[in-house]
Amino acid sequence: MISQIQPTTGKANAPVYQLKVVLIGSKPAIWRRLWVPGRASLGWLHAVLQVTMGWTNSHLHHFKAGGTLYSDTRHHFAEFEGDPEILEERKFTLQHIAPREKSAFGYEYDFGDSWEHEITVEKILPSDAAAATVALCLDGARACPPEDCGGVWGYDNLLKILKNRKHPEHRSMMEWLGRPFDAEAFDLAKTNIWLRKLKWPRVTEAQLRKVLMGRDDYRE
Numbered sequence: 001m002i003s004q005i006q007p008t009t010g011k012a013n014a015p016v017y018q019l020k021v022v023l024i025g026s027k028p029a030i031w032r033r034l035w036v037p038g039r040a041s042l043g044w045l046h047a048v049l050q051v052t053m054g055w056t057n058s059h060l061h062h063f064k065a066g067g068t069l070y071s072d073t074r075h076h077f078a079e080f081e082g083d084p085e086i087l088e089e090r091k092f093t094l095q096h097i098a099p100r101e102k103s104a105f106g107y108e109y110d111f112g113d114s115w116e117h118e119i120t121v122e123k124i125l126p127s128d129a130a131a132a133t134v135a136l137c138l139d140g141a142r143a144c145p146p147e148d149c150g151g152v153w154g155y156d157n158l159l160k161i162l163k164n165r166k167h168p169e170h171r172s173m174m175e176w177l178g179r180p181f182d183a184e185a186f187d188l189a190k191t192n193i194w195l196r197k198l199k200w201p202r203v204t205e206a207q208l209r210k211v212l213m214g215r216d217d218y219r220e
């Protein structure tokens with residue numbers, strides 16, 4: 001068991017948010033429970049979600065709260081007249097978009113596969129200097145789906161193929177995955193090791209890529 005940061009009433013800059021993240025449509029549910037500094041920018045929270053859920057930051061994303069979209073506007077922006085405005089995620093914090101307990105907002109990753117996550121503020125905990133610049137994963141269940149597998153429907157189909165060695169696509173799907181895949185696996189301790197490597201208060205794309213490759217045991 002890893003040691004957990006205990007929230008205390010001390011001299012810290014912002015409260016700690018306890019978040020429940022659920023991949024919408026996953027059955028049984030793929031979910032994570034996190035502690036994140038309330039003053040974390042949405043850009044930093046994006047990095048936390050990529051590390052924690054198991055994604056590889058290979059696609060666009062956005063947050064949606066109260067009908068407003070937030071994203072990295074260097075890559076994702078309103079392209080056509082009439083498109084909803086997209087605000088720069090690095091300029092807004094978790095406290096800005098979810099000021100109260102039970103607040104909920106969305107996070108979508110990969111607009112092709114459309115991996116939608118519901119994020120709920122379960123608790124807002126007292127400030128703690130020890131938790132002011134790090135995120136912690138408290139709990140979670142099940143592996144992240146492989147990238148580019150076709151969304152929730154495609155993932156369900158992939159699991160059926162993998163379970164049936166006689167399926168005509170079983171071999172090709174195993175080759176496509178390139179490594180063993182256990183849908184029930186989630187390594188809490190390993191997740192926290194890599195969360196602690198995220199730089200505060202901003203994570204560059206290069207640094208996030210390095211963290212994600214380390215998490216997945218890839219080498220450049």
